[in-house]
Amino acid sequence: MENKVMTMKEAIERFVHDGDTLTAEGFTHLIPHAAGHEIIRQRKKDLILCRLTPDIIYDQLIAAGCAKKLVFSWVGNPGVGSLYGIRRAVEKGIPKKVEVDEYCHFGMVCRLVAGASNLPFMILKSYSGSDLPKWNNNIKKITCPYTGKEFYTVPALNPDIAIIHAQRADRNGNTQIWGILGVQKEACFASKRVIVSVEEIVDEDITCSDPNRTLIPGLIVDAVVEEPFGAHPSYVQGYYDRDNEFYIEWKKISQDEKKLQEYFEEWIYGVKNRDEYIKKLGGDKIKKLTPKGNFSKPINYGIYL
């Protein structure tokens, strides 16, 4: 069987190409920041970046000049404010002009559901009375053949590559996630290629002991990367909390182009990989972000012979 386990460097080299339509999902939770940093280190370019909530990860990718277009439904630093890297690119073309293609969350969800189901579009009860359809020709209307009523539609989104971070996966890529699930399942099924980074690679008998928790089957996964602390500064349920100090700090960094370059030099170009990043971050920080344990009660699946 093909070996899917590899380093982040290899996964990004092999599966992310210039000009790709890319989605790196994770709603506040499990944001694949280690992958984002590796894409910047490898200086990928002309990416079409899709994500419901482009937050710090896309602010960095866009400020580093990796993108030509942003497909989204809410852009901001959640709980903090604006993202200045994205704003500079969209408003002033610094470091390069980035086009925007904008929906509401429900619209983006439906685009991924359509993509994941191999359908051309999805109907939804949103957008009536909103100005969004006036400015986005991708949001169209259709008459229901059964009721004659009109509904808005959004087109399928089928990225070239999906990147997600999760708690654990086995070597075949069967991926288990708990806590906030966002649209990771939809994003992975919608995409042509999938990279999964995880806190831990576990044996298959662990994933198979709890199949309800397997959100993404290895069937659609191309690369599995073991990357502990790979979602920092976002969080991983049960592993570490969001580094909120960094989210607040990011505002100051992304506002100031010089500080932003210093950040890139120190934390992205200046480290070889996530291991070095974590060492630099330091044990005290990690300790501070680690929550107390709170285990779910075991359930009985039974053995049927």
Add this chain to the structure above:
Amino acid sequence: MIDNYSKSELMVCCAAREIKNGEVIFVGIGLPNIAVNLAKRIYVPDIKMIYEAGVFGANPRRLPLSIGDPCLVTDSTSVCSMSDIFMFYLQRGLIDVGFLGGAQIDRFGNINSTVIGNYANPKVRLPGSGGACAISILAKRVIIVTKQSKRSFPERVDFITSPGFLGGGEERESLGIPGKGPEIVVTDLGVYNFDKVTKEMILTSIHPGIEIKRVRENIGWKVKISDNLKTTQKPTENEIKMLRELDPNRIYLK
């Protein structure tokens, strides 16, 4: 009743008092998040808080830092995907109240959280819809919480992200929009409801110490004032005590 409170604290208290026990509330980011958490802790323990990230029946032990905070998951009723939240909970019609904010609110309760100025060439680029557009269409009723100024309360918003009553009258209904639209707008100066026929915003309660003149100076049209104008009840000791437990460093409630 206490006198030492901030504007944001009073707004949050007003909004919290509007929730009925047992309702299913779709909770938005910012002040709505604090208002609903306050209400659940002191007034309406049986409400179900739903967060777009994919949590139904949240029971957070701390104030969530964002609407995707891990404290929303621990002890919640159910965690599901965002597609379940939007398709099965919201579109299915299970949400009683949508709690929203916005950069601009207009005379007919339309909300703008997209751009100030022209969309193609904006003066200010705002975060965009997020869940708000669909919530404003599909929740049975909507409560809006936002600070008031002449710029944030224009007669007509620059961009309708989330529809209120559009041009007023029956325009919303005629589009077949399922939800009934905005019911209450809470600002730092007062509380507004909507006229049943014209669907225009009407000042129904004014906050303690605020003069009508100040309301008029901070709104972009000649706002109607209810014949039964009330004075808003100040925050109670219990409300303030709980708010300061929720936001001990007063990051959100300055």
